[in-house]
Amino acid sequence: MKKNTAPSDDYAYVYVVKNPSYNDVSLCAWDSVLYGGTPVMYDTRFGLDLGLVVGPAPVPGQTYVPGYSDVKGACLHFGGESEEDDVRYQQEDGQHQCDGCFHCQISREPEKIRVDGDVSWIDHLATPAEMARYAENSEKEEYALRICREKIKKHNLGMKLVTTHFLLGEPKVIFFFTAEERVDFRELVKDLVSVFRMRIELRQIGVRDESRLIGGLSVCGRDYCCHSITREMDPVTIKMAKEQNLSLNSMKISGPCGRLLCCLAYEYDYYMEEKAACPPEGTRIKLDRELWRVSEINILSRKITLSASEGRTISIPFDEVGFNSDTGYWEVSEEYQEELFST
Numbered sequence: 199m200k201k202n203t204a205p206s207d208d209y210a211y212v213y214v215v216k217n218p219s220y221n222d223v224s225l226c227a228w229d230s231v232l233y234g235g236t237p238v239m240y241d242t243r244f245g246l247d248l249g250l251v252v253g254p255a256p257v258p259g260q261t262y263v264p265g266y267s268d269v270k271g272a273c274l275h276f277g278g279e280s281e282e283d284d285v286r287y288q289q290e291d292g293q294h295q296c297d298g299c300f301h302c303q304i305s306r307e308p309e310k311i312r313v314d315g316d317v318s319w320i321d322h323l324a325t326p327a328e329m330a331r332y333a334e335n336s337e338k339e340e341y342a343l344r345i346c347r348e349k350i351k352k353h354n355l356g357m358k359l360v361t362t363h364f365l366l367g368e369p370k371v372i373f374f375f376t377a378e379e380r381v382d383f384r385e386l387v388k389d390l391v392s393v394f395r396m397r398i399e400l401r402q403i404g405v406r407d408e409s410r411l412i413g414g415l416s417v418c419g420r421d422y423c424c425h426s427i428t429r430e431m432d433p434v435t436i437k438m439a440k441e442q443n444l445s446l447n448s449m450k451i452s453g454p455c456g457r458l459l460c461c462l463a464y465e466y467d468y469y470m471e472e473k474a475a476c477p478p479e480g481t482r483i484k485l486d487r488e489l490w491r492v493s494e495i496n497i498l499s500r501k502i503t504l505s506a507s508e509g510r511t512i513s514i515p516f517d518e519v520g521f522n523s524d525t526g527y528w529e530v531s532e533e534y535q536e537e538l539f540s541t
Contacts, residue, residue: 209313210313211310215249216249234252238251238323238324240321254307349389353385356377356381368397371396373401405457406424424460432460441473443494479495480492483529490506502515514534
């Protein structure tokens with residue numbers, strides 16, 4: 199079933215399509231309802247190839263409002279044996295918190311939406327013959343890996359072969375490898391062409407891409423984020439760990455790939471938004487006719503720790519600390535001070 203080359207309108211069903219071979223994720227449109235697991239042929243960055251429909255493209259029910267502190271918590275919608283036992287949180291307007299979730303989403307029927315942005319059309323649904331050829335190619339990939347490793351050793355090249363893939367839509371085989379330096383693989387390509395008699399493409403990737411392709415279990419016990427939920431390999435910096443008051447021990451904040459954990463970036467923006475409304479660490483605040491110093495800002499408990507002489511400390515809620523534009527100083531509310539020092 200081929201797609202219409204000129205769709206009648208801008209509306210279609212948009213799906214998340216994942217390539218099972220090199221773990222690429224794309225948004226693709228189709229003019230009828232498809233369900234998870236449907237094999238399709240679509241244009242990838244390497245050419246026409248097989249993909250599996252994951253499900254309808256996520257459409258968030260609500261937009262994120264910067265500074266919103268009424269966080270509902272982690273996924274708790276496991277439910278009980280009956281509706282009365284269901285422990286799911288509810289939004290104030292009755293909407294379930296998962297309605298806008300991008301990953302742990304309640305199953306819903308596909309809907310026609312306006313197609314725009316980085317969305318391509320599915321070329322056609324995969325035929326039984328294409329599925330049979332895909333199975334054959336998968337068996338040949340182990341052989342291709344072994345042959346390529348032998349050729350790499352023969353030419354004494356400083357490269358590590360990660361995986362290989364036979365493209366389904368055209369006669370081409372792709373070899374993914376990592377290397378610390380640039381590699382001259384021209385002679386290697388000639389040898390591979392003489393063996394496979396088809397177009398050869400060698401792709402150098404980074405160590406994070408290697409984890410994304412192969413997959414595995416991270417330190418949290420779940421699949422690698424880069425392999426299971428993320429589409430782009432966004433940069434992660436040590437500053438993200440510092441701002442979240444995490445341990446700077448590289449063994450604790452690095453993934454199996456040796457790079458910083460992808461999840462360090464998930465809450466970074468929220469931490470920065472919250473800290474922007476708080477006095478920076480080291481700020482002096484007058485409290486009960488004495489100067490106290492901001493020693494810690496705990497975003498999770500929403501409390502600011504103040505330190506004074508003789509090791510004295512006190513924790514004050516965010517809402518009780520504000521910047522006085524008239525005096526140019528951070529201050530603790532008078533009501534809170536009266537309540538604090540009256541006891």
